[in-house]
Amino acid sequence: MELVKLSEQSDADLDALYAVPSTPWLRVNMVSTVDGAATGPDGKSGGINNAADKRVFDALRRLCDAVVVGAGTARAEGYRDLSKPLVLVSRRGEVPPRLRDATPGSVFMATCSAAEHLDETRALLGDDQVLVLGEDHVDLAQLKRTLAGRGFGSLLSEGGPHLLGHLLDQGVVDELDVTWVPRLLSGDHSRITDGPAVDVPLRLSLLLEDEGTLLARWTTSAE
Numbered sequence: 001m002e003l004v005k006l007s008e009q010s011d012a013d014l015d016a017l018y019a020v021p022s023t024p025w026l027r028v029n030m031v032s033t034v035d036g037a038a039t040g041p042d043g044k045s046g047g048i049n050n051a052a053d054k055r056v057f058d059a060l061r062r063l064c065d066a067v068v069v070g071a072g073t074a075r076a077e078g079y080r081d082l083s084k085p086l087v088l089v090s091r092r093g094e095v096p097p098r099l100r101d102a103t104p105g106s107v108f109m110a111t112c113s114a115a116e117h118l119d120e121t122r123a124l125l126g127d128d129q130v131l132v133l134g135e136d137h138v139d140l141a142q143l144k145r146t147l148a149g150r151g152f153g154s155l156l157s158e159g160g161p162h163l164l165g166h167l168l169d170q171g172v173v174d175e176l177d178v179t180w181v182p183r184l185l186s187g188d189h190s191r192i193t194d195g196p197a198v199d200v201p202l203r204l205s206l207l208l209e210d211e212g213t214l215l216a217r218w219t220t221s222a223e
């Protein structure tokens with residue numbers, strides 16, 4: 001596997017390197033320290049990411065039709081960038097405060113029929129924006145199919161760790177992109193996966209480097 005220098009790639013080159021082979025396609029993008037911390041001292045991924053990670057993060061945003069994020073990440077990271085439709089995944093079905101005044105149509109809620117906040121979220125986002133896909137948890141394979149049916153064939157999930165665990169457990173991840181920042185951060189930090197026990201083989205398809213930061217593109221399928 002050839003190590004590709006990120007600094008020698010234009011944005012157009014990055015878009016070509018990360019093009020999706022087919023749709024529907026779900027990729028997950030995560031960042032980690034070398035010793036596996038998924039959050040920095042501030043308890044957020046923003047505490048460990050860097051400029052190289054941001055370049056690929058931006059490329060993946062450009063290439064996707066919609067961003068899928070766990071409600072825990074939306075709450076912790078205060079999501080506000082709605083340049084692409086944002087799909088929240090939540091059992092409780094509650095829209096985080098900072099997204100309550102989002103432009104109509106820009107936020108979707110994927111939730112379940114038992115969700116405590118279902119009526120309130122339907123009133124806030126509109127019935128069409130609320131996807132009820134299961135009784136007590138979201139069926140993530142059905143979510144992928146439903147979003148493809150709405151024209152969102154290329155999906156980017158930005159985590160977090162519990163959602164990634166559930167996506168892997170339900171076999172719906174096609175690609176995992178991981179940035180390793182050249183830092184060690186001991187202490188009590190989440191890893192990039194959490195929740196159900198999974199054991200998923202990966203195939204490396206791209207490895208970029210930028211001043212000690214490694215950015216890998218892995219696939220779970222035979223692509």
Ligand SMILES: NC(=O)c1ccc[n+]([C@@H]2O[C@H](COP(=O)([O-])OP(=O)(O)OC[C@H]3O[C@@H](n4cnc5c(N)ncnc54)[C@H](OP(=O)(O)O)[C@@H]3O)[C@@H](O)[C@H]2O)c1
Pocket residue numbers: 029030031032037038039043044045046069070071072073074076077089090091092093094111137138139140158159160161162163164166190192194
């Ligand atoms: N290093 C990285 O790349 C990275 C990326 C993203 C986030 N993070 C960090 O991770 C932390 C958040 O971790 P987290 O694991 O709690 O985040 P998360 O996976 O985004 O959120 C967990 C929540 O998502 C919902 N959820 C997940 N799977 C579901 C399913 N199958 N059905 C229904 N709802 C489901 C539930 O929401 P409800 O509780 O609303 O029911 C659950 O509590 C933050 O500190 C954040 O900064 C790191």
